[in-house]
Amino acid sequence: MTTGELSTSTAGRARLPESLRETLAGHYYTDPAIFHAEQERIFETGWFCAVHSADLTRPGQFETVQIGRESVLVTRARSGEIKAYLNVCRHRGARLCTEDEGEVRRSFQCPYHAWTYSLDGKLIAAPNLGAMDDIDRDEYGLHQVHVREWLGYAWLCLAEQPPSFEDTVIQDVTDRLGTPDAIVGYQVADLKLGRRIEYDVKANWKQIVENFMECYHCATIHPELTEVLPEFADGLAAQYFVGHGAEFGAGVEGFTVDGSAGLEKLPGVDEDQDRRYYAITVRPQVFINLVPDHVVFHRMFPLAPDRTLVRCDWLYLPEVVDSGADIDRSVELFHRVNQQDFDACERCQLAMDSRSYRDGGVLVPSEHHIGDFHDWVRKHIG
Ligand code: FES
Ligand SMILES: [Fe+2]
The missing domain is CATH 3.90.380.10 (Naphthalene 1,2-dioxygenase Alpha Subunit; Chain A, domain 1)
Known part of the structure; x- marks a missing residue:
């Protein structure tokens, strides 16, 4: 077929000359339902390049990043590793950090009832926690997000089983x-x-x-x-x-x-x-x-x-x-x-x-x- 002859496009929407290929329809760029599907099935399932590692030099420095529908808290732990957590308190769900970036000394404390998490995400203190000795402090720690460092950036993945990097x-x-x-x-x-x-x-x-x-x-x-x-x-x-x-x-x-x-x-x-x-x-x-x-x-x-x-x-x-x-x-x-x-x-x-x-x-x-x-x-x- 030479240029100028017509072929049927894959969507069957129109017959296009062979030198042309169709784009996505306009609503792919405006429809909240499409955006929602992209958040859920692209940004929340794959690797997302979130933070320049050098922006977190000291333990306790943090950034919060929006990935799909989730806010993610990214910090450097005492071990020197970059760690990432869903930015949600495990008690009643308050947003833990509302700032885009900042620095804490040794822990993240929820401003609502003061549940407190170490830099590696473990629940380390809460009012009356000592009286609730059936609470596992790892179990009620922050939900971890997968982290992979490459090219000097921290790439995060919200999926439980991340795809191969x-x-x-x-x-x-x-x-x-x-x-x-x-x-x-x-x-x-x-x-x-x-x-x-x-x-x-x-x-x-x-x-x-x-x-x-x-x-x-x-x-x-x-x-x-x-x-x-x-x-x-x-x-x-x-x-x-x-x-x-x-x-x-x-x-x-x-x-x-x-x-x-x-x-x-x-x-x-x-x-x-x-x-x-x-x-x-x-x-x-x-x-x-x-x-x-x-x-x-x-x-x-x-x-x-x-x-x-x-x-x-x-x-x-x-x-x-x-x-x-x-x-x-x-x-x-x-x-x-x-x-x-x-x-x-x-x-x-x-x-x-x-x-x-x-x-x-x-x-x-x-x-x-x-x-x-x-x-x-x-x-x-x-
Ligand atoms: S919601 Fe965070 S301590 Fe209660
Ligand atoms: Fe350009």
Whole structure:
């Protein structure tokens, strides 16, 4: 069949030319029932990248994170391990910590009736507890959430039986880079936070994933990025080819807003990775961007069908951050890309309830791989 002839789409919704593939229907981006199903069957069942481990350096430092419908309390225990618990008191269910972040000295005490939990989640004190000697203090400790540290981040899983971390998170990186070893040289876990910017995006989380996966939009909305990576002007995303990193333009010295020199190359980065940009989507909520001298790490926190908080970390060698070296030009490049991308996502979100988009839109060939992400979403939520 040649381009221009018609084929029947999988949903049978419309006959599409072969060069087009259907998107999800508009209500997938606005319907509270769909969002609820995603919370339950995607965010509460898989691995969720929650906290930068270096943000919890001392025992008792904590952050609270929304994962699906649950608030999760993440802290560092005295053993040095990162621990995570459902943020719910085992007595009558009061929210234990209402702050986004903070620090306790040695325990978490519920403000309601003062049930008190150690940093490793055990019930250690409660009014009249001594008189109730049939209460098992482990049994009435906080409900634990699975934790796995990788790339310097704490990834959490609310499922009782988590899926294999290797077959999900690490496999997504491998599928993109071609080999699990390709990310090792960047030594992401040893890098230090140089800058963090949060974006409160008025768009569904899937808009943000889809936008990150394609580069059909690069020539229109990313002038600075396309200047640094001229092949992006063709619209084929770095994620389109397995193992391919987009090459810096001939006159470009570094991954900076004006193409001027960046910082020293990370010592473990291979020659064939030098002067290249790799973009990785780790479903459902992480983007990793690798360039020779730094790493840009996005975490998404879906808050509502039409609202997603994006936390973007720029990570550098510790000595670069400690020396006060100028990172502004490298931060500015991806900050502009983020703003340009999130503006586009918000623009699309406005139309999702329109009757014009009731059956969705279409994907051109350079976007067809987004259809695989749609299949992944459908498979999970049924
Ligand atoms: S609800 Fe927490 S101590 Fe009563
Ligand atoms: Fe973009």
